[in-house]
Amino acid sequence: MSHRQPPVLEINNLRVEYPLANGGLFTAVENASLTIQPGEIHALVGESGAGKTTIGNAVMGLLEKPGRIASGSIHIGGKLLDPTSGSADGVVLGRDVGAVFQDPMTSLNPLFTVESQLTETLRAHLKMDKAAARLRALELMKSVGIPEPERRLKAYPHQLSGGQRQRVVIAAALSCDPTLVVADEPTTALDVSVQAQILKLLRDLADTRGIGILLVTHNMGVVAQIADRVTIMHRGRVVESGPTAEVLRRPKADYAKALIGAVPRIDMRLDRFPVVGDEAKGRAADAREAIRAKAFRADTTVDGTEILSVENLCVDYVTSGLIPGSRGHRFRAVDNVSFKVNSGEVFGLVGESGCGKTTIANVVAGLVKPTSGRVLYQGKPVAGEGGVRRVGPLRQAIQMIFQDPYSSLNSRIRIGSILAEPILFYRLAPSRAEAERDVAQLIEAVGLDADSAGRYAHAFSGGQRQRLSIARALGARPRLIVCDEPTSSLDVSVQAQILNLLKDLRDATGLTLLLISHDLAVVRQMCDRIAVMKSGKLVEEAAAETLFQSPQHPYTRELLSLVPTLDRIRGETESAT
Amino acid sequence: MNTLVSPGLIRRVGAPISVMLAASLALVIIGCALLAGWIAPYDPTDLSTFDLMNAEIPPAFTADGDSRFFLGTDNQGRDLLSAMMYGARVSIAIGGGAVLLASSIGVFLGLIAGYFGGKVDALIMRIGDVILSFPTILMALLVSGIARALFPQAATAEWAPLILICAIAIHEWVQYARTVRAATMVETAKDYVKAVKVIGLPSHRIMLRHILPNVMGPVLVIATINLAAAVLTEATLSFLGVGMPPTYPSLGTLIRIGNEFVFSGIWWIALFPALTLVLLVLAVNVVGDWLRDRFNPKLRVKR
Numbered sequence: 001m002s003h004r005q006p007p008v009l010e011i012n013n014l015r016v017e018y019p020l021a022n023g024g025l026f027t028a029v030e031n032a033s034l035t036i037q038p039g040e041i042h043a044l045v046g047e048s049g050a051g052k053t054t055i056g057n058a059v060m061g062l063l064e065k066p067g068r069i070a071s072g073s074i075h076i077g078g079k080l081l082d083p084t085s086g087s088a089d090g091v092v093l094g095r096d097v098g099a100v101f102q103d104p105m106t107s108l109n110p111l112f113t114v115e116s117q118l119t120e121t122l123r124a125h126l127k128m129d130k131a132a133a134r135l136r137a138l139e140l141m142k143s144v145g146i147p148e149p150e151r152r153l154k155a156y157p158h159q160l161s162g163g164q165r166q167r168v169v170i171a172a173a174l175s176c177d178p179t180l181v182v183a184d185e186p187t188t189a190l191d192v193s194v195q196a197q198i199l200k201l202l203r204d205l206a207d208t209r210g211i212g213i214l215l216v217t218h219n220m221g222v223v224a225q226i227a228d229r230v231t232i233m234h235r236g237r238v239v240e241s242g243p244t245a246e247v248l249r250r251p252k253a254d255y256a257k258a259l260i261g262a263v264p265r266i267d268m269r270l271d272r273f274p275v276v277g278d279e280a281k282g283r284a285a286d287a288r289e290a291i292r293a294k295a296f297r298a299d300t301t302v303d304g305t306e307i308l309s310v311e312n313l314c315v316d317y318v319t320s321g322l323i324p325g326s327r328g329h330r331f332r333a334v335d336n337v338s339f340k341v342n343s344g345e346v347f348g349l350v351g352e353s354g355c356g357k358t359t360i361a362n363v364v365a366g367l368v369k370p371t372s373g374r375v376l377y378q379g380k381p382v383a384g385e386g387g388v389r390r391v392g393p394l395r396q397a398i399q400m401i402f403q404d405p406y407s408s409l410n411s412r413i414r415i416g417s418i419l420a421e422p423i424l425f426y427r428l429a430p431s432r433a434e435a436e437r438d439v440a441q442l443i444e445a446v447g448l449d450a451d452s453a454g455r456y457a458h459a460f461s462g463g464q465r466q467r468l469s470i471a472r473a474l475g476a477r478p479r480l481i482v483c484d485e486p487t488s489s490l491d492v493s494v495q496a497q498i499l500n501l502l503k504d505l506r507d508a509t510g511l512t513l514l515l516i517s518h519d520l521a522v523v524r525q526m527c528d529r530i531a532v533m534k535s536g537k538l539v540e541e542a543a544a545e546t547l548f549q550s551p552q553h554p555y556t557r558e559l560l561s562l563v564p565t566l567d568r569i570r571g572e573t574e575s576a577t
Numbered sequence: 578m579n580t581l582v583s584p585g586l587i588r589r590v591g592a593p594i595s596v597m598l599a600a601s602l603a604l605v606i607i608g609c610a611l612l613a614g615w616i617a618p619y620d621p622t623d624l625s626t627f628d629l630m631n632a633e634i635p636p637a638f639t640a641d642g643d644s645r646f647f648l649g650t651d652n653q654g655r656d657l658l659s660a661m662m663y664g665a666r667v668s669i670a671i672g673g674g675a676v677l678l679a680s681s682i683g684v685f686l687g688l689i690a691g692y693f694g695g696k697v698d699a700l701i702m703r704i705g706d707v708i709l710s711f712p713t714i715l716m717a718l719l720v721s722g723i724a725r726a727l728f729p730q731a732a733t734a735e736w737a738p739l740i741l742i743c744a745i746a747i748h749e750w751v752q753y754a755r756t757v758r759a760a761t762m763v764e765t766a767k768d769y770v771k772a773v774k775v776i777g778l779p780s781h782r783i784m785l786r787h788i789l790p791n792v793m794g795p796v797l798v799i800a801t802i803n804l805a806a807a808v809l810t811e812a813t814l815s816f817l818g819v820g821m822p823p824t825y826p827s828l829g830t831l832i833r834i835g836n837e838f839v840f841s842g843i844w845w846i847a848l849f850p851a852l853t854l855v856l857l858v859l860a861v862n863v864v865g866d867w868l869r870d871r872f873n874p875k876l877r878v879k880r
Binding site for chain 1: 767768769771772773774775776777778782786787790791
């Protein structure tokens with residue numbers, strides 16, 4: 001490949017170090033090299049802690065102190081970046097390098113209009129006058145495809161949707177015609193439909209304006225869809241780099257193979273997720289057997305019969321007015337939803353953010369009172385209008401796993417005590433010593449060491465915490481576990497482990513799972529039946545395979561078509577057509 | 578900030594030298610007060626040790642001083658150093674008692690208000706607002722005045738400390754309640770609280786066992802700062818004559834007694850207790866401020 005222009009970004013043997021408080025040295029990035037030509041999208045992928053964001057920050061001169069570039073070089077548009085000041089001669093951040101960050105909610109200042117935020121950069125860097133800057137801002141808004149740009153210029157960030165906000169951020173990044181844009185997880189906080197639009201926009205910008213884009217992401221589907229080249233990182237090192245189709249189809253390095261294998265596939269259902277590293281066996285299986293024996297001693301439910309029934313459920317949220325006692329705005333989060341879950345199955349509830357799926361999870365778990373309709377567990381009401389008091393066995397039967405493993409475990413109480421709480425409260429063990437044995441069993445059942453009981457939550461990683469969260473839910477000996485986005489804040493390899501664990505537990509103990517997720521691929525791998533929600537309503541309910549092979553509702557079809565997946569790789573489709 | 582001058586304790590605690598000095602000063606004063614019964618030269622509550630002939634002797638280091646009385650004597654012939662040690666003990670005990678009572682009430686009501694929200698929250702917090710609209714001293718005067726009118730023995734040495742503690746705490750609890758309420762609301766929204774709710778634990782157990790340990794950090798900080806405030810309020814009340822009686826003087830009572838003689842050239846009776854009070858309050862405040870900054874993640878400087 002020969003280009004007349006110099007590459008927009010050239011990184012050679014970059015090494016970034018963080019001195020530690022104890023005098024040691026943490027190497028965040030080691031010996032990393034990559035090159036981006038004009039018009040090229042280069043994806044930097046890896047799991048959390050891989051060093052991908054550190055590279056992005058080093059390029060933008062935003063390395064947090066005391067982090068420093070120890071060796072190697074970064075050239076932006078052929079100009080060398082000074083490792084101490086983090087800037088290159090004649091290269092200005094915001095003018096020549098544009099930045100797009102993950103969260104469009106926080107990367108715009110809520111106190112200023114879109115116009116003033118866009119024109120500020122123009123006036124500072126290009127010394128434009130007010131009128132010229134305004135015209136340019138309008139032009140930018142049009143180029144990123146925001147409808148009614150004149151009106152939107154006068155808007156404050158909170159008046160825009162998440163996708164529009166991210167477009168504004170991209171418009172700001174483009175304002176001074178940069179040659180390079182660093183996009184750090186630009187679509188992670190967005191829904192799939194919005195994500196698809198933003199990705200298309202980035203691709204168009206690279207193609208039409210010749211901008212080089214460094215795309216930092218953890219999402220392999222995104223990479224497959226828009227990147228020309230990809231670099232896979234693991235623990236600060238580059239493990240593999242090359243054209244997207246080649247790397248994703250025929251990865252050479254073991255880690256790259258494992259990472260790509262762990263991505264949940266939407267095109268077919270696998271028995272288990274391939275996993276990076278080993279999984280706990282033996283002891284875990286014994287512990288699960290013991291839990292099953294205890295949990296269902298007195299249970300007579302036959303698999304396949306109805307265990308949970310949600311009938312005409314409606315939930316309204318009322319925002320309180322300014323004056324106490326006055327009625328505020330009423331918002332219907334869940335609108336007349338009915339479905340049934342059979343014993344022993346995994347029932348999936350999918351939809352984009354704000355569709356009401358988490359509200360349903362909370363109603364089933366007894367955290368939110370429905371406005372009307374009711375929820376029956378084995379024919380007995382567990383939630384209904386005005387609230388239903390759950391008696392012991394009914395409370396015990398339905399437990400929940402939460403999304404964020406960092407806030408779902410109390411940081412001030414030892415793990416052992418947290419897990420013992422339901423056992424002691426429901427007197428499931430005759431003595432404290434017996435309860436401790438149960439706790440050890442629970443911890444082993446989720447694949448951790450029994451001595452974890454003596455430690456506090458901060459000693460565990462996100463995936464381990466999620467395992468403990470699952471152990472706690474099992475402690476009450478439930479029949480039904482509500483899983484609210486159980487893996488959406490985890491890395492893909494950890495996600496695979498947790499989903500495998502849930503599958504194994506289901507197989508070993510005959511649990512019923514209500515799985516709430518926005519990730520269609522995860523749902524496909526896990527669920528027997530699936531319900532799709534949109535704006536509080538249930539639009540389609542079907543067996544998993546039927547839903548994915550012949551979706552009936554247009555919304556389901558749209559969702560399925562928008563998910564970035566590994567089987568539609570850019571470059572391959574282009575060369576095929 | 579170059580605080581890592583010397584290894585050892587300072588480095589482990591990570592506190593600047595000024596805070597370490599303030600903490601040592603506070604410990605010395607509090608130590609003297611607590612050990613007054615053993616280390617004070619005389620027992621100022623034992624009338625038999627008084628001699629009017631010894632009244633108003635200046636401190637030992639002045640020209641007319643008497644080596645028996647290091648800081649001189651008061652108008653009753655009482656050794657001032659001993660009276661101050663005992664007085665500091667009374668002041669700190671009342672201050673500490675008030676902080677304990679106020680924080681207990683405040684934490685309890687704050688937890689309830691934050692956890693249940695709605696009408697309960699509104700009721701508790703509006704009562705707090707009303708109480709805060711009275712100045713501390715006015716409220717305390719009111720309470721001790723009412724107590725004295727209702728119980729004749731309220732003015733006696735045995736009852737005065739209790740009345741003072743209540744009078745101070747009735748105003749101070751609101752601060753704790755506000756802080757704990759806000760922290761509780763934040764914690765209640767977190768998943769770990771939802772998890773124990775799903776398990777089905779009763780509210781009191783969720784509040785005491787799961788939420789309380791997570792909201793105690795700021796309470797300890799406010800308690801430290803409020804200790805100084807409570808000691809000051811007690812001194813003010815005693816200075817105004819509604820606090821501790823002269824037979825069991827607190828620092829405030831000593832300052833009031835001394836105040837009558839300042840213009841007669843007998844300066845030491847007011848000065849030394851006042852100085853002790855100032856140093857104690859200053860030291861505790863410095864430590865409290867440092868604790869507050871340290872526990873506030875927004876102010877935590879990256880190093």
